[in-house]
Amino acid sequence: MDGNDKKTRITAAATKLFSANGVRNTTIGEIAKTAGIGKGTIYYYYNDKTEILLDCYMKHIKVTRQRAFERSSEEKDLLFRIEKFLRYISEEARHDPFVATLVAEYREYRLAEIDLCFKHSEEDAVQILSAMVKSGIEQGSLSDVPLPLTAFLLVRMMLAYNLDYQKNEKSDEEFLSLLKNMLEKKQDC
CATH class of the missing domain: 1.10.10.60 (Homeodomain-like)
Structure with a gap:
C-alpha cells in the first residue's frame, strides 16, 4: 500500500x-x-486532528464546488452563472451532510478548527468567483471592478442574504437585479 x-x-x-x-x-x-x-x-x-479536518473539508468542498461550477457553466448568461454559484455556496450547509454537521457543531461549540475550515472555504469561493468575474471583465460583459474585493463582498452578501434576510416572492428577482447593477458593464451614452 x-x-x-x-x-x-x-x-x-x-x-x-x-x-x-x-x-x-x-x-x-x-x-x-x-x-x-x-x-x-x-x-x-x-500533525493533529485539525490538519486532518482541514484536508478533509477542503478536498470535499473543492469536489462539490467543482460540480456546482460545472452545472452553472451550462447557463449562457454569466450573471446567472455567478448567481447560481453564489447560491450554491450559501446553501452548502443545507444540502451537504458533512458541511451541515460542521456548521451545527460550530454553532454549538465555536471550535477553532472548524472556523479555520470555514475561512479556507471562503477563500476558495472568493478565488473561484474572482476568476468568473475576471472572465466577464475580459470579455467586456462586466464592469472593471476590484478583485478579489468584489468577489469577497459578493460571497459575504449572498451568505447574509440567505441566512439573515426576510425573503418574499420578489426578493430573488431583486437580488439578481442588484447583482446586475453591481457588475454589468454600463453602456456608454
Missing part, C-alpha cells in the same frame, strides 16, 4: 467519522481504526 492510498484512507475515514460524530467526538484512534492503519501512521501524514 503506497502513501497516497494510506492518506486517502485516512481522509475517507475521517470524513465519514466527522460527518457522523462531529469533530469533538472523533479521535485520532478512531480515524486510524476506521482507516485500517496504525495510529502512528496518521502522524506521519498529519
